[in-house]
Amino acid sequence: MNERHDPSHPIPRRVFLGAAAAASATLVLAAAAPPRASASTLGVRPMADSPNASPDGTTIPSAASITDNGGHVWTVSGGVIYRDGATVGNTFNVSVLLWYGGMVYHCGTGGQWYVVLGDVWRPSTDPRIALSAPAGLGYGVNSHHDTSLSPATIAAAMAGLGASVLRVNTGGDTGTIGAAAAIAQYLHGAGLATFPVIDAGIRSGDALAFGSEGDAYTAARAIGVNVATAFAPYGVTMYECGNELTRDPYIIQPDHVADAGTKVVDFNNANWPIMRGFMRGLIDGVKAVQPGALCGINFCKSDVAAADALWDGMQPDGSGGHPTVRWDLTTWHNYEGDGDIFHIGTDGAGPSFNLPIYCKARYGKPFLMTEWNSDPNQPLTYRASYIPGQLDEFRTARTTVGFQSAMIYELDGGTQWGLTEADGTPLDPPYTAYQSYVTAHPDAVASLAPIGSTISLKASNGLYVSTRVNADGTAPVEAVATVVDTWEKFTVVDAGGGAIALRALANGNYVSAWQNTTGAPLVALVTAIGAWEKFRWAVTGGSAGLVALANGQFVSARQDTADTPLLAEAPRLQGWETFQWATA
Known part of the structure; x- marks a missing residue:
């Protein structure tokens, strides 16, 4: 992550590359790039899309012509494509012309699809073919190797939010690698995934660190080997190789920072090979240790021209035949100020296009949004309203463009960016907005809970959770038993969608967090699984926590109350919210 700051506002963005890492004097580690300006204070770009644009999915034949978002009219005659009466590139034997996702595609009689960008037709697939991403990493958060949070606190916060993957940065030195790997080690034990971003770069201080593409490749490959060696033991199988490298000041032309995107000429031709070599080296280094690892290269804003040039082995000057950069994951950074990724402007303005659709058709890889958030200059209530709408867009795209994960920046960023304060305290209303959406x-994904097993739960007071029936017929769930008997046994039932239910062995009823009054304890009196009977099993160290899906709160064994009742009312996973479980 690089610092992002709108100069008309006083709030800076934290540099993702930690201060300790940036201070390293080695050639394999570079300081973060300077600030990236926001497009506007409200994060809105003028799209300038034509009101006469054809409906999405319009084809020739069928229609006589297609009008794009820029108002240009496309036709096909004699197998050749025309725009406003003039040919576009060298086309022949065109059988289908398609308007889809804000781009024009065509297919020839030979079956190969192409998409046009900058009057150049590039190979693609039919963009209408859906790409589906697997479940399990949909909700993610960002943090840093030098976070003040302990790994246990990070795991607890993620469990409370329902996030399953943490994106964490590491530089190229042993200190940052070790710090980030220690977090990954703990999260792995808690059943959570880590997505390392190798946040080393091509500069040493204010100068380029490498004199050639070969030098950059060699140094980066060594970093990739070291990072993968450190993370592989902890279940890490995906890596982001580099961080916003196409936006480094040695790569982006200084007078095109705001309007670059779909024009490759906006990038520095002389320095391009150094960046390319660095990216290739990181990928090859990781795969030297983990051949099956999935490596991503990230881009920003509408920078598909940079992605295309790397993918096709092209230079910004248009020359080809250079080494290609081929990634397994297409990763992107998109903040509110950059525009809507599904309706993003071309080169800082209009017309707009659907960037994930374009990437799917061009590269055919899963799409991950590894940094996103609202305008940090807006109040917390604004962020809380922005989060569910954005998550809804991302979730809908999972089965169409292979949208695999959305990792909000960031977990512990406080009022500027965070879902929690720097100490892990939930920051509302953004925290609750995120949590509520994920709960709904x-x-x-398969739960880590011992589905089908009969277990006991021991609270932090050393007593077992019991569902004994009182004389009045009530069955409050309390941590009061010194030994495990029938009332202290629960069968873990799969409740669907990664949720579980607990069925009390003594009476066959389900444990419910239904609260008919404030402070009502859990009860084991419900005969069927409904919303209040569903829990998320959160692993932390050698213990587990339970999140009531109906209200998003952790189940707590309140030790400041007689009989230590279990209540679903804790926003954080701490001592009272942890339970040791064992097969009973």
């Missing part, structure tokens, strides 16, 4: 739209 779970990322279906």
Whole structure:
């Protein structure tokens, strides 16, 4: 992550590359890039899309012509494509012309699809073919190797939010690699995934660190080897190789920072090979240790021209035949100020296009939004309203463009960017907005809970959770038993969507967090699984926590109350919210 700051506002963005890493004097580590300006204070770009644009999915034949978002009229005659009466590139034997996702595609009689960008037709697939991403990593958060949060606190916060993957940065030195790997080690034990971003760069201080593409490749490959060696033991199989490198001041032309995107000439031709070599080296280094690892290269804003040039082995001057950069994951950074990624402006303005659709058709890889958030200059209530709408867009795209993960920046960023304060305290209303959305739209994945097993739960007071029936017929769930008997046994039932239910062995009823009055304890009196009977099993160290999906709160064994009742009312996973479980 690089610092992003709108100069008309006083709030700076934290540099992702930690201060300790940036201070390293080695050639394999570079300081972060300077600030990237926001497009506007409200994060809105003028799209200038034509009101006469054809409906999405319009084809020739069928229609006589297609009008794009720029108002240009496309036709096909004798197998040749025309725009406003003039040919576009060298086309022949065109059988289908398609308007889709804000771009014009065509297919020839030979079956190969192409998409046009900058009057150049590039190979693609039919963009209408859906690409589906697997469940399990849909909801993610960002943090840093030098975070003040302990790994246990990070895991607890992620469990509370329903996030399953943490994106964490590491530089190229042993200090930052070790710090980030320690977080990954703990999260792995808690059943959570880590997505390292190798946040080393091509500069040493204010100068380029390498004199050639070969030098950059060699140094980066060594970094990739070291990072993968450190993270592989902890279940890490995906890596982001580089961080906003196409936006480095040695790569982006200084007078095109705001309007670059779909024109490759906006990037520095002389320095391009150094960046390309660095990216290739990181990928090859990781795969030297983990051949099956999935490596991503990230881009920003509407920078598909940079992605295309790397993918096709092109230079910004248009020359080809250079080494290609081929990634397994297409990763992107998109903040509110950059525009809507599904309706993003071309080169800082209009007309707009659907960037994930373009990437799917061009590269055919899963799409991950590894940094996103609202305008940090807006109040917390604004962020809370922005989060669910954005998550809804991302979730809908999972089965169409292979949208695999959305990792909000950031977990512990406080009022500027965070879902929690720097100490892990939930920051509302953004925290609750995120948590509520995830609770309502779970990322279906197999639970880590011991499904089908009969277990006991020991609270932090050393007593077992019991569902004994009182004389009045009530069955409050309390941590009061010194030994495990029938009332202290629960069968873990799969409740669907990654949720579980607990069925009390003594009476066959389900444990419910239904609150008919404030402070009402959990009860084991419900005969069927409904919303209040569903819990998320959160692993932390050698213990587990339970999140009531109906209200998003952790189940707590309140030790400041007689009989230590279990209540679903804790926003954080701490001592009272942890339970040791064992097969009973």
